[in-house]
Amino acid sequence: MGLNGYQLKSITQFNILQAIYYNEITMIKYFLDFEWKQFFRSSYWQKSIALNIILALFGIYMLLSFLTLGIALYPILKEQFPADSPLFKVNDFLFYWILADLFLRFFMQKLPVMSVKPFLTLPVRKSKIVNYVLGKSMLSFFNFLPLFAIIPFGVFAIIENENFLQVLVWMFLLLIITLIVNFLNFIIESTTSESDWAFLPIIVIVSGLFALNHYDLLPLYSVFSKGITRILLHPVLILIPILIWVILYGINFKLLKQKLYIDASLKVKSAEVQSTEMTWLNRFGSVAPFLQLDLKLLWRNKRPRSSVFIIVMGLFYGLIFYTNPMYLNMTPFMVFVAIFITGVFLISFGQFIPAWDSAYYKMLMSQNVKYKDYLKAKFTLMQWSAIILFVLSIPYVYFGWDILLLHFAAMMYNVGVNTYVLLFAGSFNRKKIDLSQRAAFNYQGTGAVQWLVGFPILVVPILFFYIPYKFINFEAGVATLIVLGLIGIVLHQKLMQYITGMYLKSKHKMIAAFDQAT
Amino acid sequence: MIQVNQLSKKYTDTVVLNLESLQIPKGQSFGLVGNNGAGKTTFFNLLLDLIEPTTGFITNKEIQVNKSEDWKYFTSAFIDESFLIGYLTAEEYFTFIADLRGINKEDLKIFMLQFAELFNDEIIGKKKYLRDLSKGNQKKVGIVAALMGNPEVVILDEPFANLDPTTQIRLKKIIQQLVETTQTTFLISSHDLGHVTEVCNRILVLEKGNIVKDLETSEETLKELEDYFNV
Numbered sequence A: 001m002g003l004n005g006y007q008l009k010s011i012t013q014f015n016i017l018q019a020i021y022y023n024e025i026t027m028i029k030y031f032l033d034f035e036w037k038q039f040f041r042s043s044y045w046q047k048s049i050a051l052n053i054i055l056a057l058f059g060i061y062m063l064l065s066f067l068t069l070g071i072a073l074y075p076i077l078k079e080q081f082p083a084d085s086p087l088f089k090v091n092d093f094l095f096y097w098i099l100a101d102l103f104l105r106f107f108m109q110k111l112p113v114m115s116v117k118p119f120l121t122l123p124v125r126k127s128k129i130v131n132y133v134l135g136k137s138m139l140s141f142f143n144f145l146p147l148f149a150i151i152p153f154g155v156f157a158i159i160e161n162e163n164f165l166q167v168l169v170w171m172f173l174l175l176i177i178t179l180i181v182n183f184l185n186f187i188i189e190s191t192t193s194e195s196d197w198a199f200l201p202i203i204v205i206v207s208g209l210f211a212l213n214h215y216d217l218l219p220l221y222s223v224f225s226k227g228i229t230r231i232l233l234h235p236v237l238i239l240i241p242i243l244i245w246v247i248l249y250g251i252n253f254k255l256l257k258q259k260l261y262i263d264a265s266l267k268v269k270s271a272e273v274q275s276t277e278m279t280w281l282n283r284f285g286s287v288a289p290f291l292q293l294d295l296k297l298l299w300r301n302k303r304p305r306s307s308v309f310i311i312v313m314g315l316f317y318g319l320i321f322y323t324n325p326m327y328l329n330m331t332p333f334m335v336f337v338a339i340f341i342t343g344v345f346l347i348s349f350g351q352f353i354p355a356w357d358s359a360y361y362k363m364l365m366s367q368n369v370k371y372k373d374y375l376k377a378k379f380t381l382m383q384w385s386a387i388i389l390f391v392l393s394i395p396y397v398y399f400g401w402d403i404l405l406l407h408f409a410a411m412m413y414n415v416g417v418n419t420y421v422l423l424f425a426g427s428f429n430r431k432k433i434d435l436s437q438r439a440a441f442n443y444q445g446t447g448a449v450q451w452l453v454g455f456p457i458l459v460v461p462i463l464f465f466y467i468p469y470k471f472i473n474f475e476a477g478v479a480t481l482i483v484l485g486l487i488g489i490v491l492h493q494k495l496m497q498y499i500t501g502m503y504l505k506s507k508h509k510m511i512a513a514f515d516q517a518t
Numbered sequence B: 001m002i003q004v005n006q007l008s009k010k011y012t013d014t015v016v017l018n019l020e021s022l023q024i025p026k027g028q029s030f031g032l033v034g035n036n037g038a039g040k041t042t043f044f045n046l047l048l049d050l051i052e053p054t055t056g057f058i059t060n061k062e063i064q065v066n067k068s069e070d071w072k073y074f075t076s077a078f079i080d081e082s083f084l085i086g087y088l089t090a091e092e093y094f095t096f097i098a099d100l101r102g103i104n105k106e107d108l109k110i111f112m113l114q115f116a117e118l119f120n121d122e123i124i125g126k127k128k129y130l131r132d133l134s135k136g137n138q139k140k141v142g143i144v145a146a147l148m149g150n151p152e153v154v155i156l157d158e159p160f161a162n163l164d165p166t167t168q169i170r171l172k173k174i175i176q177q178l179v180e181t182t183q184t185t186f187l188i189s190s191h192d193l194g195h196v197t198e199v200c201n202r203i204l205v206l207e208k209g210n211i212v213k214d215l216e217t218s219e220e221t222l223k224e225l226e227d228y229f230n231v
Helices: A003-009 A013-041 A043-047 A049-080 A086-108 A126-138 A141-159 A164-192 A199-214 A220-233 A235-258 A279-300 A302-322 A331-350 A355-366 A371-392 A394-399 A401-426 A448-471 A474-490 A492-505 A507-515 B040-047 B090-100 B105-113 B135-146 B165-182 B193-199 B221-229
Strands: B002-011 B014-024 B029-033 B055-060 B075-078 B153-157 B185-189 B202-207 B210-216
Touching: A049 A086, A049 A141, A086 A141, A086 A164, A086 A199, A086 A220, A126 A164, A126 A235, A141 A164, A164 A199, A164 A220, A164 A235, A199 A220, A220 A235, A279 A302, A279 A355, A279 A371, A279 B090, A302 A331, A302 A371, A302 A394, A331 A371, A331 A401, A331 A448, A331 A474, A355 A507, A355 B075, A371 A394, A371 A401, A371 A492, A394 A401, A401 A448, A401 A474, A401 A492, A448 A474, A474 A492, A492 A507, B002 B040, B014 B040, B014 B210, B029 B040, B029 B165, B029 B193, B040 B055, B040 B153, B040 B185, B075 B135, B090 B105, B090 B135, B135 B153, B135 B165, B165 B185, B165 B193, B185 B193, B193 B221, B202 B221, B210 B221
Parallel strands: B029 B185, B029 B202, B075 B153, B153 B185
Antiparallel strands: B002 B014, B002 B055, B202 B210
16 A cells, blocks of 8 residues: 555645645646646657757847846946946836837747646646746746846946945846736737737837837836836835736736636637628639639638738838938848838748648648649739739839839849749748737748748849849849849749649648648 | 559558558448548548558559549548638638539539538528538538539548537438439448448448458348447
């Protein structure tokens, strides 16, 4: 008989307490263990080491940036504002820091809702699950990142003989602020994540606050600065931010606990359908059914729909560069902008061909679908997107006829070259896409192919332009792009035949890959 | 109609299917039974050229399925929900399949009329995406789509699972009727021995990828199958 049997026999008050305590520890141990396994056992991790390395490098880069900021900030402030103490001066900038932090988190940090469904019927208290999820969120990378700036700054302040207590309070206060932003973000996210325009509120809030401050309607930065100064002078007041933090935690706790029902957040929502016939597509002949399917795909699923919204951002992309005289002299760089503006949809849609259809790829492959038609539909969609985007970008002629000419050349190049490059690259695509997830900063379904294809799509045309531009003139560069595009259009049948062959060859590998869970 | 020659499928060292030879004549309703891992779905996947055989080949109406795609014109299948397009409504899905199979709008309407009873007002005109339908209703959509365009070969993997009893009975009737009137070849796998003996006139029992029984359906077949699986 084991120890458990013995314990069961003689349950005393003490033993019950011990059992509860034991249960507490083991539950958390299990949670952590599952978390770990979920991360390392997902086929996603195992297959996309390259992506993880890139993300890790990005993380290290961020860490170093913050470290540099933390080290350099104190001396810089001292030099720039010799009259003020850097420890107090720095608070003038905290408002912007908080805004930026909130903004970045919204797009990059996800509510750490682990797959709680299996736990709901097990004897685990819901509050424990929620506390665990929220507690874990505090250990996020985004909360450690600021420490790399806060601690060096604090150390400098101590070395420079600032008031030791004040420095400690300041460092602690910033940590609290970081955690406040952490939970504030989750509240914003959880109240908006249902909608497709989820990114709008955060943009409105952040830019609204920024504008209020910027146009001196409400000098928030000085409000923040004064508040923090007061806390530094009267450390007891730090209880106020702590209280805010506790309240935000409480709100998050309530929000999350409400969601732990399978008919609340865990349930798939069903939407009313707006049926459309799209008969105007019929003139595309045998390609029409696929075109209709693609358009519905784009409009009815979160992830691809976001790639439609990216078009809007892409169209305004030129404003950043064309309005700035610094860039106008860098003509080759303008090629990049032109390719991007006319090709933004083509790139964001094309790089995931045929993974968009991964959920029902088996069905497509067992129907009497001609691969050629299937690919032709994708091609047609990309082609028209480039043409339409060119037309929409005509107002840029305001910045010069050269720019319009460049846009035209870029459009031709996109239609005649980039479409094929993307279709070709797609035949190496082995990652399925979860259509229901949002797109901004969503790396699901991104594989080595997507990273590799970026180079020929965006960089190669610059080279094609640059060489004749350098040795002859601007018009020669433009002509080169146009001619390359024309060659692609002329060779359409041949190229499509070749690409179709590539897809046929990798058909079974794709089916097998798309069949796997992500 | 369907010929299997020295067909086998191996994953690393495990043989999941090994069929020396098998003929399925035109118009037969062919049932496939076997416990999990017997190789039923593997066989269907091979027949649809969704996976590659390790050795051997299958011909469908004299067309080798992994060499030519011409079998797709007269073959249709419903294997699982991944054959559905989740973001379409049932009507849109049927229209899409009809387009692929060259059925015009009028014929599609007439075709759909036959299934009004089967759909029981829960599928057509409901303004719901397929992904939001219940498992059973999804299955109905998939099966009906597989019957579109007068296919000569219809492959259904576990068509009765997840269906309510009424629909199971209706589906059986539909299949029986099609077999009698149109000479359609059906390949059906099922875990329900009762249904499969009712619908199929030949039943093949697979175990770990091998054929262990090949029965003409008769009065005793159900008893024989029950005895076989009762271990």
